[in-house]
Amino acid sequence: xxxxxxxxVEDEDYAIEIDKVQSIEKIMKITRVPKAKSYVExxxxxxxxxxxxxxxxxKLGFNKNQLKDKNxxxxxxxxxxxIGIIVDSANEIVEIDxxxxxxxxxxxxxxxxxxxxxxxxxxxxxxxLIVNLDKLIS
Amino acid sequence: xxxxxxxxxxLQESQEHIExxxxxxxxxxxxxxxxxxxxxxxRSAHTIxxxxxxxxxxxxxxxxxxxxxxxxxxxxxxxxxxxNVMEILFKCxxxxxxxxxxxxxxxxxxxxxxxxxxxxxNINSDKNEIAATNIKVTPTETEQxxxxxxxxxxxxxxxxxxxxxxxKIVIDKSCIMKSARAFIIFNELEKMGSIIxxxxxxxxxxxxxxxxxxxxxxxxxxxxxYIKEKLLxxxxxxxxxIEEILFPKEMSKVEKKENNEIKNVQKNTKTTKTVRVDxxxxxxxxxxxxxxxIVKTRLEDIESDxxxxxxxxxxxxxxRITTNLHDAVMKVRMVPVERVFSRFPRMVRDVSRELNxxxxxxxxxxxxxxxxxxxxxxxxxxxxxxxNSIDHGIETPEERIKIxxxxxxxxxxxxxxxxxxxxxxxxxxxxxxDLDKIKTKAIEKGFxxxxxxxxxxxxxxxxxxxxxxxxxxDKISDISGRGVGLDVVKTKIEALNGDVDVITExxxxxxxxxxLPLTLAIIQALLVKVGDEKYAFPLNSISEVVHKNINxxxxxxxxxxxxxxxxxxxxxxxxxxxxxxxxxxxxxxxxVILKKGENLAACIIDELIGQQEIVIKPLGKYLSNxxxxxxxxxxxxxxxxxxxDSNNLF
Numbered sequence: 001x002x003x004x005x006x007x008x009v010e011d012e013d014y015a016i017e018i019d020k021v022q023s024i025e026k027i028m029k030i031t032r033v034p035k036a037k038s039y040v041e042x043x044x045x046x047x048x049x050x051x052x053x054x055x056x057x058x059k060l061g062f063n064k065n066q067l068k069d070k071n072x073x074x075x076x077x078x079x080x081x082x083i084g085i086i087v088d089s090a091n092e093i094v095e096i097d098x099x100x101x102x103x104x105x106x107x108x109x110x111x112x113x114x115x116x117x118x119x120x121x122x123x124x125x126x127x128x129l130i131v132n133l134d135k136l137i138s
Numbered sequence: 139x140x141x142x143x144x145x146x147x148x149l150q151e152s153q154e155h156i157e158x159x160x161x162x163x164x165x166x167x168x169x170x171x172x173x174x175x176x177x178x179x180x181r182s183a184h185t186i187x188x189x190x191x192x193x194x195x196x197x198x199x200x201x202x203x204x205x206x207x208x209x210x211x212x213x214x215x216x217x218x219x220x221x222n223v224m225e226i227l228f229k230c231x232x233x234x235x236x237x238x239x240x241x242x243x244x245x246x247x248x249x250x251x252x253x254x255x256x257x258x259x260n261i262n263s264d265k266n267e268i269a270a271t272n273i274k275v276t277p278t279e280t281e282q283x284x285x286x287x288x289x290x291x292x293x294x295x296x297x298x299x300x301x302x303x304x305x306k307i308v309i310d311k312s313c314i315m316k317s318a319r320a321f322i323i324f325n326e327l328e329k330m331g332s333i334i335x336x337x338x339x340x341x342x343x344x345x346x347x348x349x350x351x352x353x354x355x356x357x358x359x360x361x362x363x364y365i366k367e368k369l370l371x372x373x374x375x376x377x378x379x380i381e382e383i384l385f386p387k388e389m390s391k392v393e394k395k396e397n398n399e400i401k402n403v404q405k406n407t408k409t410t411k412t413v414r415v416d417x418x419x420x421x422x423x424x425x426x427x428x429x430x431x432i433v434k435t436r437l438e439d440i441e442s443d444x445x446x447x448x449x450x451x452x453x454x455x456x457x458r459i460t461t462n463l464h465d466a467v468m469k470v471r472m473v474p475v476e477r478v479f480s481r482f483p484r485m486v487r488d489v490s491r492e493l494n495x496x497x498x499x500x501x502x503x504x505x506x507x508x509x510x511x512x513x514x515x516x517x518x519x520x521x522x523x524x525x526n527s528i529d530h531g532i533e534t535p536e537e538r539i540k541i542x543x544x545x546x547x548x549x550x551x552x553x554x555x556x557x558x559x560x561x562x563x564x565x566x567x568x569x570x571x572d573l574d575k576i577k578t579k580a581i582e583k584g585f586x587x588x589x590x591x592x593x594x595x596x597x598x599x600x601x602x603x604x605x606x607x608x609x610x611x612d613k614i615s616d617i618s619g620r621g622v623g624l625d626v627v628k629t630k631i632e633a634l635n636g637d638v639d640v641i642t643e644x645x646x647x648x649x650x651x652x653x654l655p656l657t658l659a660i661i662q663a664l665l666v667k668v669g670d671e672k673y674a675f676p677l678n679s680i681s682e683v684v685h686k687n688i689n690x691x692x693x694x695x696x697x698x699x700x701x702x703x704x705x706x707x708x709x710x711x712x713x714x715x716x717x718x719x720x721x722x723x724x725x726x727x728x729x730v731i732l733k734k735g736e737n738l739a740a741c742i743i744d745e746l747i748g749q750q751e752i753v754i755k756p757l758g759k760y761l762s763n764x765x766x767x768x769x770x771x772x773x774x775x776x777x778x779x780x781x782x783d784s785n786n787l788f
Contacts (some may be wrong), residue, residue: 031770044776048425081760
């Protein structure tokens with residue numbers, strides 16, 4: 001059993017291991033970084049650390065949206081890299097039993113788009129997509 | 139026992155001892171008869187051996203033990219310091235150093251040392267028997283078992299006001315860990331003076347190869363009662379007999395001892411009052427100071443629209459304190475360049491031997507202090523430059539004699555402060571850089587055409603040396619000449635916000651001058667606005683800010699340029715590079731004149747904000763491929779401004 005934070009993008013539920021999450025921040029002024037990839041929104045200052053911010057939407061292949069107050073930035077630490085991802089909202093924690101996890105054999109990416117998801121979990125009639133951080137932050 | 143907490147200390151100390159071994163061996167090579175140097179070396183080897191044994195690193199212990207045996211023979215004059223012996227000793231030190239590296243990485247010291255130990259044994263083999271019998275002699279309270287070497291030491295020590303004691307210690311039979319007890323005794327005694335002889339030998343005692351008693355010859359400034367009292371505080375000792383040995387002849391000299399001689403001794407044993415601090419803690423402290431400076435700037439910003447004199451005075455006071463605090467923390471982080479320099483004597487020795495050249499390395503200003511972050515980075519560039527000097531600069535002894543130069547070449551390594559910079563010079567009295575050779579190579583490799591080369595100045599031709607993929611060496615040697623050296627040096631130095639320059643004269647020599655900022659963490663910067671975004675330029679990359687009219691932009695070969703102080707310099711439209719839409723046509727242009735070495739460029743910005751002290755923060759691994767930004771800083775309002783790396787703008 002382990003805990004996951006559920007974030008929403010386009011009404012889909014994307015779950016991130018809670019161990020990797022440093023904090024969840026409200027939307028703030030993001031400083032654009034020129035010449036960076038389009039999904040890089042920029043950098044922010046979080047308590048003295050300069051942290052790059054990427055758009056989970058764009059990484060997942062959705063269109064870019066105007067950022068609104070309800071958007072959230074989830075700060076993750078993975079392999080010593082601190083990074084923030086922008087999600088539509090993040091306000092739920094679920095407990096997932098590893099036994100309920102289905103590893104998707106989704107090699108042609110037909111279901112989950114850009115290969116950012118490698119496991120799927122069903123809770124009741126909900127479907128949670130588990131984000132593969134290695135692929136997200138590569 | 140959990141050794142982990144000691145491991146770091148062990149590694150650090152081993153490294154220090156290896157460094158001192160290296161230095162002392164180099165000295166020994168020059169004066170092979172200096173007893174003090176041999177003593178130093180012996181002490182270091184002995185300490186390493188002891189530490190390795192305690193930490194359970196068998197290989198390291200074994201090697202240093204063998205090394206110590208050899209040194210002992212050198213001390214006793216039974217073995218002469220020949221080239222071969224030196225070579226083996228150096229090899230031992232290298233192997234020990236490798237072991238330390240291995241322990242750091244993997245936590246064990248498994249390294250094949252059989253060959254080396256065989257070499258050591260071969261040297262020792264002739265002497266082993268004598269040495270062995272020497273050790274087995276049971277001590278009698280006479281002078282006879284004090285060999286010549288020890289006598290020398292005793293005489294010397296007596297002159298300096300030491301007293302000589304013979305101490306016999308009997309450990310209680312019930313004591314379980316005799317060697318541990320002995321170790322404590324040795325420790326205690328070493329605090330009071332130096333042990334010059336022990337029977338059985340220290341090694342045998344450590345291995346518990348003794349019954350229950352042993353005797354020690356101690357030189358100490360303390361008197362008999364004091365030593366006895368100290369030893370009595372150690373438990374499980376059955377008997378302690380202390381006897382002062384008087385040498386009638388020497389005693390008369392002792393009375394005549396000069397005060398300054400005492401001072402000398404004190405100098406040698408002087409312990410500096412220092413504390414070892416984990417680098418991470420220092421970094422953390424530095425970060426906190428940076429935060430404080432940011433908050434201070436923020437307060438100043440608020441203050442500017444608020445007129446309250448008492449508050450203003452308080453903020454001014456705060457500003458003074460933060461500046462002082464910043465200076466103080468910076469000083470703590472400063473380390474002498476000696477840390478980098480210390481490895482060079484050994485390197486010069488090895489490389490010059492390999493190339494059959496005779497070279498003296500002189501080092502000046504080793505005490506010059508630089509920020510830790512810089513120290514870690516300049517090692518490699520300096521290695522390149524020094525290797526270059528040895529390989530390309532200094533001629534072979536035959537050539538040097540032919541052109542009436544002293545047979546031995548000189549390499550000078552010099553460090554000193556200049557304003558807010560540190561200058562490091564590497565110079566040699568060798569052949570100098572052959573300009574014609576550079577020209578031929580440049581044409582050959584297609585860097586420039588003959589016509590172009592004829593037009594540019596001597597300095598510019600030398601600069602070609604720093605181009606990637608350029609090397610003038612005819613043959614590719616192991617040392618340098620792969621054409622990667624100098625451009626790596628340049629990139630590395632520039633990444634540190636520094637600069638490299640070359641001065642060369644044919645047959646007189648070459649001098650490389652490296653200029654580096656004192657610190658990388660906090661710099662003065664010019665804040666500007668491009669569109670709605672704020673950016674910072676490091677002040678040391680700016681030559682001036684000028685206003686130009688839009689009519690003053692000219693075009694040369696399709697590129698925009700302006701005239702600046704009679705020079706034609708390229709114009710950079712920063713908004714285009716930063717992908718910011720132009721906010722409209724301005725007639726009056728604000729140009730920041732950027733400098734990169736001797737090259738200038740004018741960079742158009744929209745608005746000047748002002749000069750400010752900024753704290754540099756890295757953008758992090760994830761965005762490391764963005765070349766035009768060298769880092770970021772946090773502004774007074776908590777927002778992030780990017781720092782432009784002007785080296786990559788033009």
